Amino acid sequence: MTSTEAEEGATNRPARSTSAVALFRLAFPLAGLLLAVLYVENTYGRIRLENLYYPYFVIGVLAVLSLTVFATELRGLADYSGELSFVESVRDALGEWNRSIGFSLVAIGYIWLIEPIGFFIATAIAMVGVMLVGGRRDPLWISISTVIILVFVYVMFVQIMGLRPPSGPLGL
Amino acid sequence: MTPLQLDLISQAFGVLLTPENLVFIAVGVTFGMLAGSIPGFTGTNTVAIALPFTLPMTAEIALVTLSAIYVGANYGGAIPAVLINTPGTAGATATVLDAYPMSQQGDASKALGISIFASVVGGFVSAIIILFLLQPIGEIAFLFTNREIFVLGIFGLTAVAVAIGDNIRKGLVGGFIGLLIAVMPVDPTTGQRRLDFGFFGLYDEVPFVPVVVGLFAISELFYLINKAAISEDNSINTSYRDIFEGVRYVISRPVALIRAMGIGLIIGSMPGAGTSVANFVSWGAAKSMSDKPESFGEGNPDGVIASESSNSAVTAGSLVPTLALGIPGSGTTAVMLAALLLHGLRPGPQLMQNFALEANVIILSLLVANVFLLISALAISKYLVRVVTMPANLIVPAILALTVIGAFAMRSSMFDVWMMFIFGIIGFVMRENDYSLIPLILGIILGPIIEGSFLRSMLVSSNDPFYFFGSTIAIVLWVLTVLALFIQPLSNLIRGVIANRTDFMN
Numbered sequence: 001m002t003s004t005e006a007e008e009g010a011t012n013r014p015a016r017s018t019s020a021v022a023l024f025r026l027a028f029p030l031a032g033l034l035l036a037v038l039y040v041e042n043t044y045g046r047i048r049l050e051n052l053y054y055p056y057f058v059i060g061v062l063a064v065l066s067l068t069v070f071a072t073e074l075r076g077l078a079d080y081s082g083e084l085s086f087v088e089s090v091r092d093a094l095g096e097w098n099r100s101i102g103f104s105l106v107a108i109g110y111i112w113l114i115e116p117i118g119f120f121i122a123t124a125i126a127m128v129g130v131m132l133v134g135g136r137r138d139p140l141w142i143s144i145s146t147v148i149i150l151v152f153v154y155v156m157f158v159q160i161m162g163l164r165p166p167s168g169p170l171g172l
Numbered sequence: 173m174t175p176l177q178l179d180l181i182s183q184a185f186g187v188l189l190t191p192e193n194l195v196f197i198a199v200g201v202t203f204g205m206l207a208g209s210i211p212g213f214t215g216t217n218t219v220a221i222a223l224p225f226t227l228p229m230t231a232e233i234a235l236v237t238l239s240a241i242y243v244g245a246n247y248g249g250a251i252p253a254v255l256i257n258t259p260g261t262a263g264a265t266a267t268v269l270d271a272y273p274m275s276q277q278g279d280a281s282k283a284l285g286i287s288i289f290a291s292v293v294g295g296f297v298s299a300i301i302i303l304f305l306l307q308p309i310g311e312i313a314f315l316f317t318n319r320e321i322f323v324l325g326i327f328g329l330t331a332v333a334v335a336i337g338d339n340i341r342k343g344l345v346g347g348f349i350g351l352l353i354a355v356m357p358v359d360p361t362t363g364q365r366r367l368d369f370g371f372f373g374l375y376d377e378v379p380f381v382p383v384v385v386g387l388f389a390i391s392e393l394f395y396l397i398n399k400a401a402i403s404e405d406n407s408i409n410t411s412y413r414d415i416f417e418g419v420r421y422v423i424s425r426p427v428a429l430i431r432a433m434g435i436g437l438i439i440g441s442m443p444g445a446g447t448s449v450a451n452f453v454s455w456g457a458a459k460s461m462s463d464k465p466e467s468f469g470e471g472n473p474d475g476v477i478a479s480e481s482s483n484s485a486v487t488a489g490s491l492v493p494t495l496a497l498g499i500p501g502s503g504t505t506a507v508m509l510a511a512l513l514l515h516g517l518r519p520g521p522q523l524m525q526n527f528a529l530e531a532n533v534i535i536l537s538l539l540v541a542n543v544f545l546l547i548s549a550l551a552i553s554k555y556l557v558r559v560v561t562m563p564a565n566l567i568v569p570a571i572l573a574l575t576v577i578g579a580f581a582m583r584s585s586m587f588d589v590w591m592m593f594i595f596g597i598i599g600f601v602m603r604e605n606d607y608s609l610i611p612l613i614l615g616i617i618l619g620p621i622i623e624g625s626f627l628r629s630m631l632v633s634s635n636d637p638f639y640f641f642g643s644t645i646a647i648v649l650w651v652l653t654v655l656a657l658f659i660q661p662l663s664n665l666i667r668g669v670i671a672n673r674t675d676f677m678n
Contacts, residue, residue, distance in 0.1 A: 127569040134565025
């Protein structure tokens with residue numbers, strides 16, 4: 001198995017700043033707690049309390065568990081010493097995951113374009129974009145693969161399964 | 173076996189053995205093998221991608237197809253394990269230990285034959301055993317009322333969080349965030365809006381298909397795009413004569429086969445344990461009971477039997493808690509739970525009461541899928557290794573297009589496509605921070621069932637919280653929940669004390 005470029009790049013890298021690592025490690029439980037706060041804000045006093053026993057039970061347990069995760073992560077970070085500044089760490093992470101970020105941007109553009117220009121045209125553009133992000137440069141190879149996959153998707157999902165993806169002004 | 177059960181099985185065979193179903197099983201097994209052979213692309217991801225495409229199918233065909241994909245993907249992981257030293261799925265990790273050394277010694281075809289036949293026999297026989305167990309399980313399920321279903325949901329979430337990840341608290345945080353997401357749509361009793369952020373797509377229910385596809389498939393693409401090709405080693409020669417020699421070897425080792433199957437079935441039946449645990453336990457057991465333990469890891473064919481037969485037995489075993497209790501035995505069965513819901517089958521103890529026929533069809537489809545697997549694997553597995561050498565920059569856009577149309581297909585809604593992508597990012601962040609995805613998805617799927625049971629129990633008991641401790645089954649489940657929570661920290665503590673004492677004595 002070939003190692004990923006990300007893995008190769010990750011070796012011998014200077015340690016990222018504590019704040020950057022903390023932000024990333026705490027992102028998920030923090031998002032959960034934020035959702036919990038928004039939930040309470042949106043429901044308390046508006047919905048009768050008997051109906052909120054269960055959601056608030058879930059929120060209560062989640063809060064306790066999240067705090068223990070925070071404590072464990074922060075204890076781990078206390079022994080961690082970063083070498084890079086916050087900005088350098090962000091730049092380093094962007095370098096490590098540049099293809100994944102490129103893929104995300106293409107995917108966002110793709111989903112955004114589906115309704116205005118139609119599923120098949122948007123898919124063709126996205127496929128070319130993802131192949132370019134993935135490092136493929138041969139135009140013939142990109143064109144042939146795009147056409148093969150589009151034909152497969154059309155036959156399989158539109159003709160056989162009868163799905164009707166959004167069609168743009170050209171009806172594609 | 174009672175006449176009633178025999179009647180149910182014959183009815184299930186009647187439903188299953190239609191030309192249409194057989195075609196879907198054949199296609200499902202082949203597609204599963206193909207996707208399962210891509211290292212890093214798990215059986216869970218494969219079933220997740222296929223899930224939305226079963227929407228136009230009837231419930232029976234959809235579940236049969238997904239079961240066939242599950243069987244195919246489970247075996248598919250062995251192909252690159254044998255030929256290029258890379259397990260296609262976590263369940264094939266122990267296969268690498270002996271299968272690849274066999275390939276290096278010029279026995280690649282024999283190793284392939286062993287992996288195919290051990291896998292097929294393991295899956296087939298364990299499915300028969302599970303078929304016999306379905307009715308007794310269904311009878312136990314009759315004892316579950318809303319109170320027990322609520323406590324069972326909490327226990328299931330806890331057990332899965334404990335069994336799956338290294339960190340119980342992270343697993344539980346994921347599970348409870350899943351439960352919180354599940355209570356975002358309208359209040360089920362009053363219809364009042366709770367937290368839908370103004371999106372109509374979240375008004376009625378959380379669309380779990382885009383969530384499943386996003387968490388498993390999209391998050392995988394973030395990793396896959398960084399790879400040039402999964403493997404560049406495509407210089408493998410195999411022959412059918414040697415593949416059949418491997419089949420004959422498996423037939424000559426019935427004890428090894430039965431032992432591996434037993435281990436797979438037991439581990440598969442435990443919520444959350446799955447193939448990744450079973451194949452190593454089985455391999456370890458085979459090694460410790462062997463006359464030549466030193467040959468394990470050096471190309472011992474019994475090591476391949478141990479790993480492959482056990483991970484196939486897990487496929488059937490993991491369906492026991494999934495069908496009987498609504499607690500998935502593996503990541504793939506967590507997605508199968510979503511499939512049950514998608515096709516109107518409410519998971520949980522009542523599934524065996526209300527959908528006994530469908531449950532029997534699912535188990536029987538494993539039997540038929542294993543027969544197709546034998547044919548299909550013998551015919552094409554030696555060629556499937558070429559898939560592994562396909563460039564990732566072709567696989568990623570193809571999967572992206574499939575997932576987008578799949579997420580859209582469910583409700584013809586672009587909101588669902590965005591939802592899938594957002595959960596793909598959430599899945600990536602979770603994986604990077606060692607959070608298992610399974611408790612989160614389980615929380616989202618089981619959430620409405622747990623909440624419904626809670627509300628009905630509160631109504632019956634006039635809001636008395638002690639009602640949840642009012643039956644023997646509920647008390648046993650609470651005790652099991654507490655034990656599940658404390659068993660790992662306790663064992664860590666005991667191990668720490670023993671290690672300290674040993675250091676001190678040395």
